[in-house]
Amino acid sequence: MPFAVEAQNLKKFYNGFQAVAGVNFRINRGECFGILGPNGAGKTTLVEMIYCFLPVSEGRLTVLGDNVVEEPRSIKKRLGVVPQENNLDLELTVRENLLVYASYYDISKPVARERADQLLHFFGLSSKANQEVDRISGGMKRRLTIARGLIHTPEILILDEPTTGLDPQSRRMIWEHLRQLKKRGLTLVLTTHYMDEAGQLCDNLIIMNRGEILEEGSPSDLIRRQVGEKVIEAEVNPSKREHLLDNLSALTCETQVSGDTVYIFIPEDETAVVDLLKNNRELDTYRVRPSTLEDVFLKLTGRGLDYADAEEFAGREYQAL
Amino acid sequence: MPMLKSLQAENTRPSNKIITSYKSVNRWAIKVFSRNLVVFKKNWATTILFNIVEPLLYLAALGAGLGIIVADIEGMSYIQFIAPGIVAMSAMWSAAAECSYDSFVRMHFQKIYHAIVATPVSLEEVVVGELLYGTFKSLLSGTVIMAVIAALGLVLSPWALLVPIVLILNGLVFSQIAMIWTGLVPKIDSFAYFFTLVVTPIFLFSGVFFPLDVMPELVRQLAWLLPLYHVVVLTRSLTIGLVSFELIYHALWLVVFILIIFPFPQALMRRRLIK
Incomplete structure (x- = not known):
């Protein structure tokens, strides 16, 4: 058939x-x-x-x-x-x-x-x-x-x-x-x-x-192939971001930056990354959550799915002002 | 994939497009026409009313009013002279309005063409269905006015029974002309140019209100190029029973015109809707 x-x-x-x-x-x-x-x-x-x-x-x-x-x-x-x-x-x-x-x-x-x-x-x-x-x-x-x-x-x-x-x-x-x-x-x-x-x-x-x-x-x-089971979203001040990214790359984590958020894709075991984040004083907040297709897209394109929409939306808000 | 490429090239060859265009007068086009009839059945009374009010006003104001001070034309009273012309004119307006404003609304605002083209019906057949409906509206309003002038005693000959055939030709001509504009205009307001620059001059200089003999030679020759002129000659001759072999040429003129411009509305609509 x-x-x-x-x-x-x-x-x-x-x-x-x-x-x-x-x-x-x-x-x-x-x-x-x-x-x-x-x-x-x-x-x-x-x-x-x-x-x-x-x-x-x-x-x-x-x-x-x-x-x-x-x-x-x-x-x-x-x-x-x-x-x-x-x-x-x-x-x-x-x-x-x-x-x-x-x-x-x-x-x-x-x-x-x-x-x-x-x-x-x-x-x-x-x-x-x-x-x-x-x-x-x-x-x-x-x-x-x-x-x-x-x-x-x-x-x-x-x-x-x-x-x-x-x-x-x-x-x-x-x-x-x-x-x-x-x-x-x-x-x-x-x-x-x-x-x-x-x-x-x-x-x-x-x-x-x-x-x-x-x-x-x-x-x-x-999801499994591209980003693994879990993702960590960490909020970090851009001025301190480089230092964090250096540390993470030492742990062979893949990362993606969007605005103030660093998305950390964890291959298997998250403990090493979590330990690193816990001891990091430059970090505002972080959270561990199950990965979604959105993370796959973010990783593949380097931007969020709603990026085009968001840009348009910001434009509209600006006009409203 | 050389096979595929040659097939596509064949489909886009101009001669094949023209053949496709005539072939789209088929049962699929009738389905589109039927869709319009379903809507028509809901508001036929108001539609007919709108179609006849204006021509009757013309007949009253010009025939009864202006007619008092106008001498007989070619042995006819003025109202007798203009009545068949008003039949032709109102049929023209009906077709032109249907395939311009109304078609544009269906195409552009309601996206009905897009919806139908997703079914087995093709865009060419949608256009033909619209032309048939414009022709139907034209036939309808012309026939209603014909009945009114018959009731007023202004139809003098049984030859008038052939007028509906003339109205069908008339409807096809002006549905096509209007549909060409619908394929071209950027926005609905642009139809104002169509009516001011195309429809109104045609209706004023096609011998509806005065015989063209009184005009300069050049105007008379130009009038021969106007489709409504031939419709008016046919309608008037049949209504008063002044029938001669010459009328065949006027009918042929309309048939040839219809056949020649037939592929254009479809080609323009395809260019407009399918990138």
């Missing part, structure tokens, strides 16, 4: 700018595959090529065994798409959104009605079926967009940042729905810049930055 998705040396250029820089990856059927990276990493470009929206510039991309260049229509019949921006049909009701979308897939009206009702029930939207789309909450719109992507019972569901902009409760609800869909054997491909989301949902993932894949594997493998 062919892979759900297979990319070989896949590239995408926009007027000379390279958004995807020759990536190779494979997505197995039935898995939840994550594409992680900060804003501008090329995640959306990548999935838009998978669902045959953007033409491939170079390389080879197959979905369920078919080449995206040759068979876009038959590929699109077997894919469900949940784009980053909700693009629900605002002139239609909740239920009509599903029914009209079903018509694009040649689904007969009785079958469409039955599936629409099942999906509305599954996503807890039955009571809103006849409401105008504009009048339901953001979380509901998101769930409706996912329901719409499932109306033709696709083999792969592509979700571009499915929970961006949602409150924690809505996010958890969507995660729960996605887990249930995976249990039923649906292949999920999701992009996200939330590490907890990827850690919760994905079997395998790739970490992207500036159009390139930096690492790939399962979340636990990546």
Whole structure:
């Protein structure tokens, strides 16, 4: 059986700018595959090529065994798409959104009605079926967009940042729905810049930055391989940082500096490092915690995932002043 | 991967793009048209009302008002002269408005094209579905005005039963012209230029309000380039029953125009939405 998705040396250029820089990856059927990276990493470009929206510039991309260049229509019949921006049909009701979308897939009206009702029930939207789309909450719109992507019972569901902009409760609800869909054997491909989301949902993932894949594997493998089980965050005054880093490198620890914080990735036994930190008077505070994917990303790129966002945010705050 | 490269090159060759463009008049495009009909069914009454109020005001003000002081034209009372022209004009406005402002809102603000293109329907077919809907709106408003002028006793011949065919050609022409602008304009306000610089001159100089014989030779020749001129000649001749073989040329002019500009709205929309 062919892979759900297979990319070989896949590239995408926009007027000379390279958004995807020759990536190779494979997505197995039935898995939840994550594409992680900060804003501008090329995640959306990548999935838009998978669902045959953007033409491939170079390389080879197959979905369920078919080449995206040759068979876009038959590929699109077997894919469900949940784009980053909700693009629900605002002139239609909740239920009509599903029914009209079903018509694009040649689904007969009785079958469409039955599936629409099942999906509305599954996503807890039955009571809103006849409401105008504009009048339901953001979380509901998101769930409706996912329901719409499932109306033709696709083999792969592509979700571009499915929970961006949602409150924690809505996010958890969507995660729960996605887990249930995976249990039923649906292949999920999701992009996200939330590490907890990827850690919760994905079997395998790739970490992207500036159009390139930096690492790939399962979340636990990546953490073990890249940063070890635990991380120490130490707050230290920049003027005294060098001395600490010298001492740490003597213990063969890998470190990463971000602002006033030094992240210390501990290979196996933390006692030697903790002893060093305890006896260090230059240190303000430190804490030991289990490592996460965020640490993997920080180590790989030398910056936090939200770096681009943070910069933008600081700009906005400054303007507010 | 030389095989792949040659395939991609083939898909982007201009001649193939043009063939794809005509091939997109298919059942997938009808699905997009049907989506618009679902919305239409919700507010058809107000839509029709809006479509007919303005032409009826023209008919009342110019036909009944101005008509009192205007001499008969080509043996017709002034209201008789302008009534078929107003049918043509209102059908033009309907198509032009549908495929400019309304299409732009669907494309740009509601991102509906993007949503549909993720299904088996292609962008070319989305554009054709929109053109068909613009044509439908045009046919609808023209037919309603036609019924009104018939009730006023201004339809003199059973040849008028062919007017809906003319309205379909009219609708296709102006849906396409408007869709070209929708593929080009940077923001919705830019449609003001379209209506001021394109639609209004066409509607003033296509023989709706006065016979073009009174204009200088140059204006008459330029009018021949305006699609609405041919629509007005056809509509008026059929309405008053002054039918001659010459009308075939006017209809052919419209058909050729439609076929020639057909690939442009799709090509511009592709350039706009898919980088």
